[in-house]
Amino acid sequence: MADTFDLIVIGSGPGGYVAAIRASQLGLKVGIVERENLGGICLNWGCIPTKALLKSGEKYESLSHLKDYGLSADKVGFDFEAIIQRSRKVAKQLNSGVGFLMKKHKIEVIEGTAKLEKGTAAPKVVVALNAGGNRTLEAKSVMLAVGARARAISQIGLEADGDRIWAYREAMAPKFMPKSVVVIGSGAIGIEFGSFYRALGAEVTVVEAVDRIMPVEDIEVSKAAQKAFEKRGMKFRTGCKVTKVSKDKAGVKVAIEAGGKAETLEAEVCISAVGITANTDGIGLEALGVNMDRGHITIDGHCQTNVKGLYAIGDCAGAPWLAHKASHEGIHAAEHIAGYKTPNVHSPIAGCTYAQPQVASVGITEQQAKEEKREVKIGRFPFKVNGKAIASGETEGFVKTIFDVKTGALIGAHMIGAEVTEMIQGYVTAITLEATEEDIHGIVYPHPTMSEAMHEAALDAYSRVLHI
């Protein structure tokens, strides 16, 4: 087996394997090192299997509204184990799919754990093979796509133990259906798990340190989301600091503190969703002198680190920690390695949360616009007056648009409601193609669709809304 490559990608998540395919398309000889599952967290333990779970939850919840649609059913119920099984099966299917793609593109998959050593054109990659033994790989370029893992805060006992304290992995393939859950952190991961377990009937309390849930979202969306989740029976403790997580046979005790008042929440399990830690330890980055910033690898506009021939993409190279951002960077870096003279990697990255209701956004929030002292026009349109939403019985939520006054550029879009995660790409396209309000106003949105609300929200920003 050859040990020299044009490019070695370390990590086969949505950043790494996509970069490997792109590099192969461009004629490079590519090897990819993976220590666990092809497809990384996203396919195996993240994005995809959670969507499988959430779909089960959503379908189950919709059964409780059958009457609204003139339908009835007896003996409605669920098989928790089957739900988990389905999710695992979905992950397995996609994992094999990545294996097939690697083969198709003649990308050699090296199963093992990589470590970098000083090299000439780029650092050398020494792989401790899963099958035993070592293999040293040399390449003109090396791309780190090593991702991140759930953050643990051991000082307060917040560390997944596979028993009562879960991180995403345990929460995705649990041994039992908990009756009560305390979720710590109200970002996308916390909200999704909270939403899933609540849909199946668990008592769910979400604890958030900031004074509102989903803090990266626009404040109006935060408020609407909290209301919508509370309507479904979720409880929220915002502005709360978790001081201690402890467990006993019965379950967990989560000590919280808000405004000087201490309190203890009790539940069967606790799900930790307090952010991520980049997997940058143990790869030999310190010895190479790779520049880091708060645990993440520092990169330039072409995803290059300060070390010759060494690139970094995705979660390990900083926020936002999203699969599509990793893929985008991976493709850019692969093209840069192949000699493409493309401008700096820079595109709007949308964020999606697949709870009930869904939340999706791209660009800046109204608060950010204020902080940046930008003069903006804001438009809003609720789904409750959208024909398709009424017909579907999914009138929850709204669309909000933010335009720059001077240029008319769309600079932010925020949505909450059914299937908004599928719609946000309309605005992503508009922002990427640098549309102005004039262009969006001129787009013909098909009727009847919920996407018409996107048109109306853009019209509303310029006082031209039609259906209010």
Place this chain on the structure above:
Amino acid sequence: MTDILMPALSPTMEEGVLAKWHIKVGDTVSAGDVIAEIETDKATMEVEAVDEGEVLEILVEAGTEGVKVNTPIARLAGDDVAPAPKKAEAAKPEAEAKPEPKAEKAEAPKAPPAPAKDGERIFASPLARRIAAQNGVDLKSVKGTGPHGRIVKRDVEGMKGGTASASAAPAKGEPRQVLSLEQQGIAPGSYDLVPLDGMRKAIARRLTDSFRDVPHFPLTIDCEIDGLLAARAQVNALLEPQGVKVSVNDFIMKAVAMALKAVPEANASYTPEGIAMHHHADVAMAVAIDGGLITPIIRKAETKSLAEIATESKDLARRARDRKLKPEEFQGGTFSVSNLGMFGIKSFASIINEPQGAIMSVGAGEKRPVVRGDSLAVATVMTVTLTCDHRVVDGAVGARFLQAFKPMIENPVTMLA
């Protein structure tokens, strides 16, 4: 076809009022005919035709305000370039078409024309088009870095201030088009591009024209100015109660005016019809200002006292720096003085400021060894260089002017004679 463009009546003019048309569709005009009257907030001026041909179309109606410089205002038949964008395209109205197109349209091309002169479409994102229109950037001059060379926001952001050129044909006498910096090996991103403002464009155009088209030569002479410095001290002591301070440059302005009176052939302009012998010495002085320079004029300087010149030049220089000069205050001088003495420059030769016949470049007054009889002495010496337009000021004429100037500046008392 040829488009007649909205002219700039001053280097800083950006827009004006098209007050009156002297032509109508179907008229035949020849170069030099008065075709229109343009008003700025300071003056009304007649516009003469540069080209000849039949008037095909009046693109901007009389009475329209806010017409941007270089907007096509009328179209002549001729054998020139392919058709420039039609009226409607050139002045594409904004999204909200207001039912008052007259003034709106005249605000001129808000959206730059999509078709280039050869009918080729310019690929640019909507946002790039809008930013370009707002900043007066001509998309034809922008290199796109988006997919397939599409012009995107980052390509036009930061480019500012240029005049909106909706015309396909470059203005006559524009500096020649050189290779792009990139073609000459200067990498994009290795420099910042400072957009050309109206003044920079005017400087580039006028001085390129002058240096290329005017046969010019320099004459240099040394002047000893110890007498001048002594006289200046006396004069300033005298004028102190009035709060007036006379500078060396004021003496120079006065001496230039007196010398022009003595040698009127040096106070002249070349025209195809003949040599214009100016009645007065309207002496312009080059004033460096932010982003360029401007040449305010001391009118009839030969009639003015040193104190008057000092007061006037101080006021003009101040208002020049504030960009508050009226066009008539910096247009129409008959002779220029450029002084870089304060920077320690020994001598230099300025470029003729057309249509003036000559320009004097003044160096620093500095102590130098001079030969008196057969021995060395020390004197404060100032070197001046006269750049002459040989079409009006021959070598001997220029030399006689300097011969007249030198004793006056060396012994200011002789100006009283």
